Amino acid sequence: MALPRQVNIVEVGPRDGLQDEKTAVEVGTKAALIEKLAAAGIGRMEAGSFVSPKWVPQMAGTDELFNLLPQHSRTAYIALTPNLTGLQRALDCGARNVGFFVAASESFNRNNLNSTIAETLKRFASMMQVAEQHSLSVRGYVSCVVACPYEGDISPAATAAVATQLLDLGCNEISLCDTLGVGNPNSISRMLEAAMQNIPLEKISLHQHDTYGQALVNIHTALQMGVSTFDSSVAGLGGCPYARGAAGNVATEDLVCMLDGLGIQHGIELEKLVEAGQFICKKLGRKNGSKVALAIAANSQH
Numbered sequence: 001m002a003l004p005r006q007v008n009i010v011e012v013g014p015r016d017g018l019q020d021e022k023t024a025v026e027v028g029t030k031a032a033l034i035e036k037l038a039a040a041g042i043g044r045m046e047a048g049s050f051v052s053p054k055w056v057p058q059m060a061g062t063d064e065l066f067n068l069l070p071q072h073s074r075t076a077y078i079a080l081t082p083n084l085t086g087l088q089r090a091l092d093c094g095a096r097n098v099g100f101f102v103a104a105s106e107s108f109n110r111n112n113l114n115s116t117i118a119e120t121l122k123r124f125a126s127m128m129q130v131a132e133q134h135s136l137s138v139r140g141y142v143s144c145v146v147a148c149p150y151e152g153d154i155s156p157a158a159t160a161a162v163a164t165q166l167l168d169l170g171c172n173e174i175s176l177c178d179t180l181g182v183g184n185p186n187s188i189s190r191m192l193e194a195a196m197q198n199i200p201l202e203k204i205s206l207h208q209h210d211t212y213g214q215a216l217v218n219i220h221t222a223l224q225m226g227v228s229t230f231d232s233s234v235a236g237l238g239g240c241p242y243a244r245g246a247a248g249n250v251a252t253e254d255l256v257c258m259l260d261g262l263g264i265q266h267g268i269e270l271e272k273l274v275e276a277g278q279f280i281c282k283k284l285g286r287k288n289g290s291k292v293a294l295a296i297a298a299n300s301q302h
């Protein structure tokens, strides 16, 4: 199949990227990062999550953060919501785009959401009614699409079944998440093939963590299969508190660079993106996880 001419990037840095950071990040810093990412041309971005602050302390200030974000931005801000309490908090802050997340693995789901997959999906059905009343856009996420930290390999059929249930509930996009970053072109293509039986190609997004350095080659495999939406994180930040050892998401800078090389449009200015990544890495006191950002930063010093 010919590669897509245009790709949508969903930036996940301010949520997935920051949720597991050891350094506490002030709300003002998060807002500044989001502003820089929007200025770089990011069209859709996870800005935060309305989860229990006892479970994920880094996301505690999301209400305050949403109130700081510009009201009339061209960028859509996505808020992850695990239950009705979270959805109500999102509505109270004026969020228009929310994310419902569940796993293809029973053990991961219990660890991440303290409920079974069936209980979680049942909860989402009630939440979807509220979302529909308020005309919210709902993105569905399936974690552990190829492997789980507790159960090992997850079958393509198990992932496809959960993804299909999210679609049937009314999610308008399904993000298929390699939470552990252990997928390879073989496992990812088999998983996508199964998901594509029921989910229209244009509704699929691939969310790659990059623990084993296979994220870009997996994305290229997905591009060859016609997938045209990808989740990525500035500076390669990211991780899930309930998937110990997993690395950050594929770096947005590295993804943008690969797409440029392939002549695929994405609407993002690489230099401004690199600036945003350098900004947050400096605040966090950590090395930039994007090879492209490091190369560009090194060249600009000469």
Ligand code: HMG
Residues within 6 Å of the ligand: 016, 019, 049, 050, 051, 052, 053, 054, 055, 056, 082, 083, 085, 086, 087, 089, 101, 112, 113, 114, 141, 142, 143, 144, 177, 178, 179, 207, 209, 239, 240, 241, 242
């Ligand atoms: P629970 O303990 O079963 O919840 O946790 P509960 O309903 O029994 O409530 C316990 C307390 O939490 C109560 O307060 C509630 O009010 C409060 P208390 O009476 O003890 O003072 N509470 C809340 N407070 C604020 N906001 C809320 C909320 N809900 C309850 N929304 C719960 C269940 C779902 C809340 C918990 O398990 C949770 O928050 N889990 C989220 C974990 C998380 O955020 N994980 C990371 C995001 S997913 C991810 O990163 C994967 C992804 O990137 C894809 C991939 O890569 O795989 C998306």
Ligand code: MG
Residues within 6 Å of the ligand: 016, 177, 179, 207, 209, 238, 239, 240
């Ligand atoms: Mg993730």
